Amino acid sequence: MSLSPPNNGQRAIAVRALDLWKSYDDGAVTVLQGIDLECFEGRSVALCGPSGCGKSTLLHLIAGLDQPDRGRVWVNGSELDRRRNLLNLLRHEIGIVFQLHNLIPDLTLEENCLIPAVAAGTNPHAARQRLGELAERTGLHKRLKHRVQKLSGGERQRTALCRALMNRPKILLADEPTGSLDERTGGMVFDLLLELVNAEGVTLLMSTHDRALASRCDRIVEMHDGRANETVCVL
Amino acid sequence: MEEPMRLSAFSEEAQSGIAPNPVAQAAWHGLMWLVVANTVGVMLAALLLFPNLNGALGEWTYGRWMMVHMNLELYGWTSMPLLGFLFKVYGVDRGPAALWCRPVLWVWSAALGAGALAWLSGHSSGKLFLDWQGYTRILFIGALLTLWLFLLLKSSLLSGSGLRSGKDRRVWWAKLVGLVVLLAVPLLLYFASSPAVYPPINPDTGGPTGASQLESSLIVVLILLTLPCGIARRLPGKRRAIGVAWWVLAAESTLCAAMGRANASHHQPLQYMSLGTLLLWLPLIPAYYSAFAWHDNTRRWRTALYGWWGALVVTGWVLFLPGVLDKFKFTDGLVGHTFVAMAGFTSTALILVVVQILGDGGWVFNRTRSFYAWHGSVIAYAALMTIAGWLEQSNPAFTMIPGTLRNLLYALRLLTGSFMLLASLDWFVGASRLLREPASLRIDPLQEKTA
Ligand SMILES: Nc1ncnc2c1ncn2[C@@H]1O[C@H](COP(=O)(O)OP(=O)(O)OP(=O)(O)O)[C@@H](O)[C@H]1O
Ligand SMILES: [Mg+2]
Numbered sequence: 001m002s003l004s005p006p007n008n009g010q011r012a013i014a015v016r017a018l019d020l021w022k023s024y025d026d027g028a029v030t031v032l033q034g035i036d037l038e039c040f041e042g043r044s045v046a047l048c049g050p051s052g053c054g055k056s057t058l059l060h061l062i063a064g065l066d067q068p069d070r071g072r073v074w075v076n077g078s079e080l081d082r083r084r085n086l087l088n089l090l091r092h093e094i095g096i097v098f099q100l101h102n103l104i105p106d107l108t109l110e111e112n113c114l115i116p117a118v119a120a121g122t123n124p125h126a127a128r129q130r131l132g133e134l135a136e137r138t139g140l141h142k143r144l145k146h147r148v149q150k151l152s153g154g155e156r157q158r159t160a161l162c163r164a165l166m167n168r169p170k171i172l173l174a175d176e177p178t179g180s181l182d183e184r185t186g187g188m189v190f191d192l193l194l195e196l197v198n199a200e201g202v203t204l205l206m207s208t209h210d211r212a213l214a215s216r217c218d219r220i221v222e223m224h225d226g227r228a229n230e231t232v233c234v235l
Numbered sequence: 236m237e238e239p240m241r242l243s244a245f246s247e248e249a250q251s252g253i254a255p256n257p258v259a260q261a262a263w264h265g266l267m268w269l270v271v272a273n274t275v276g277v278m279l280a281a282l283l284l285f286p287n288l289n290g291a292l293g294e295w296t297y298g299r300w301m302m303v304h305m306n307l308e309l310y311g312w313t314s315m316p317l318l319g320f321l322f323k324v325y326g327v328d329r330g331p332a333a334l335w336c337r338p339v340l341w342v343w344s345a346a347l348g349a350g351a352l353a354w355l356s357g358h359s360s361g362k363l364f365l366d367w368q369g370y371t372r373i374l375f376i377g378a379l380l381t382l383w384l385f386l387l388l389k390s391s392l393l394s395g396s397g398l399r400s401g402k403d404r405r406v407w408w409a410k411l412v413g414l415v416v417l418l419a420v421p422l423l424l425y426f427a428s429s430p431a432v433y434p435p436i437n438p439d440t441g442g443p444t445g446a447s448q449l450e451s452s453l454i455v456v457l458i459l460l461t462l463p464c465g466i467a468r469r470l471p472g473k474r475r476a477i478g479v480a481w482w483v484l485a486a487e488s489t490l491c492a493a494m495g496r497a498n499a500s501h502h503q504p505l506q507y508m509s510l511g512t513l514l515l516w517l518p519l520i521p522a523y524y525s526a527f528a529w530h531d532n533t534r535r536w537r538t539a540l541y542g543w544w545g546a547l548v549v550t551g552w553v554l555f556l557p558g559v560l561d562k563f564k565f566t567d568g569l570v571g572h573t574f575v576a577m578a579g580f581t582s583t584a585l586i587l588v589v590v591q592i593l594g595d596g597g598w599v600f601n602r603t604r605s606f607y608a609w610h611g612s613v614i615a616y617a618a619l620m621t622i623a624g625w626l627e628q629s630n631p632a633f634t635m636i637p638g639t640l641r642n643l644l645y646a647l648r649l650l651t652g653s654f655m656l657l658a659s660l661d662w663f664v665g666a667s668r669l670l671r672e673p674a675s676l677r678i679d680p681l682q683e684k685t686a
Binding site: 107118 | 293
């Protein structure tokens with residue numbers, strides 16, 4: 001079967017999932033039941049759906065952090081399964097903001113953000129410069145030397161965002177980036193997220209419970225019963 | 236004063252150059268894995284210094300090579316010379332049985348090779364040192380059972396020919412008990428390797444899982460007391476030193492059993508005080524060892540053993556004290572301590588055993604250059620990592636983010652690792668020579684040339 005991605009105007013497909021199935025506990029819990037999804041380059045997509053419907057699971061499969069039982073995933077034109085070097089994808093092409101931000105609490109904001117740059121082999125000077133730029137835009141520049149444990153929830157989310165963008169990824173996967181924040185702070189973090197993504201031409205795939213935020217994305221994909229339905233398309 | 240003794244372990248065939256000595260073969264296998272594992276270690280040290288090189292590794296990342304390094308050091312280097320010890324003690328290194336030693340060693344090495352490939356492909360139980368998954372679990376346990384069956388069937392144990400005199404009977408029983416204990420190893424390893432038996436990470440503390448410190452330390456003492464038996468003659472008139480050692484071990488084991496395993500926090504005085512009783516072994520081990528007759532070639536290795544044992548017991552106890560452990564836990568400081576334990580103490584004990592059995596052939600390990608390169612590097616390595624650990628406690632990112640001081644320490648670490656690799660290569664080349672030219676069993680060809 002040949003699977004050439006369909007054309008959407010001039011835009012290439014950044015992320016494509018085809019018939020993804022995933023279950024846990026040896027098949028006792030089936031979470032994804034044949035998900036199909038496409039995200040176009042430079043666009044933003046919101047994944048919505050009730051808690052436990054499999055949004056995080058889907059994002060993890062797309063990032064190559066976990067493997068589907070069945071189905072295929074393409075990122076930037078190449079299939080994950082066939083990729084000889086999945087780490088290269090994680091180091092250079094994809095940025096992830098985790099639902100529970102996954103920062104290292106004992107390290108400072110700066111150190112947390114420098115680690116992916118070190119792993120990607122960026123020279124420390126260039127990495128610090130990039131961080132300075134991101135910190136400036138997210139209003140964190142005065143917090144660089146603070147340990148994560150001393151940061152507020154909103155500051156942590158913004159730190160996670162900076163870390164995800166350190167290596168200039170082409171795709172940003174954000175799992176409830178505003179989930180743990182109050183409405184106002186959440187709104188501010190989301191504004192920042194959209195601003196950065198647009199400025200750098202990054203493709204955004206974001207899961208969220210917040211309908212208002214979702215409606216500001218280019219598209220909304222609704223998930224239930226382990227399947228995905230497009231509800232709004234503002235392309 | 237102890238008299239120098241000529242104890243040659245070679246069979247007639249070996250001395251006339253027909254078949255190589257199985258103990259030398261076991262040492263050769265161990266050294267081969269030491270060289271491989273040390274090469275990987277040097278590569279890992281270089282990666283820490285130049286993280287950009289990570290990109291060139293593809294899927295075979297630092298984390299996977301790390302498992303290869305650790306597992307090969309443990310199941311290759313620190314295990315295979317002990318196969319030589321077992322060959323000797325069970326008497327299968329002589330006569331027709333000796334022919335089987337080679338295949339038994341190769342089965343073991345083949346399982347390790349398969350293991351290394353599996354770890355590199357990302358198959359792991361997540362348990363350090365219990366990393367046998369899928370087919371490698373079968374292969375490695377198979378290698379252990381092969382060895383066990385070989386010892387059972389080819390030693391004189393079954394024929395009962397050793398049952399004549401009272402002393403023979405005691406030796407026979409000791410060997411039998413040894414075999415029964417040995418059988419527990421593959422069984423325990425098989426079950427403990429499963430993540431289902433106990434989790435790799437303690438869910439309450441986020442740290443590794445483990446039981447009593449005292450218990451595991453006493454097992455090390457037991458092994459130390461067992462090692463001379465069967466390879467070195469007891470000196471007449473030294474019964475007391477031997478008796479005292481076994482009595483103290485019995486007393487401490489009773490203490491350990493009485494304490495039980497529950498709630499073994501190192502903050503409890505009972506815990507660190509009882510662990511302090513291990514300090515008794517500082518003088519007891521040298522006293523015990525000098526009650527045996529050792530080959531002349533073992534002299535510097537015995538001295539090294541006492542030194543490393545002392546360093547291990549003292550630093551082990553100090554590190555365990557409340558306040559100290561809390562600072563050094565999970566830092567490079569513990570890496571330094573592990574080095575004292577494995578590269579210093581364990582490696583020295585193994586080499587001592589091999590040199591004693593090889594006797595004259597022990598020259599392989601006695602060259603001054605490799606001896607000092609190894610021990611000097613281990614001492615320097617442990618010191619460097621203690622400094623790094625100390626800095627890490629106030630700055631947890633110290634080892635992760637490249638900086639001048641960190642890079643300096645890691646560059647020196649790379650240097651010490653390279654010297655250790657060179658020393659192991661020197662031993663390996665010597666051991667290869669032993670196997671190739673049985674004539675060189677008696678004297679170091681290097682010395683012969685200069686003499
Ligand atoms: N590792 C796992 N083992 C077993 N079950 C799991 C595992 N991970 C997720 N699940 C289950 O799969 C289902 C989907 O989980 P997932 O985290 O993808 O949901 P979600 O849509 O992100 O939910 P939320 O909106 O609450 O974040 C849940 O029922 C969850 O309990
Ligand atoms: Mg989720």
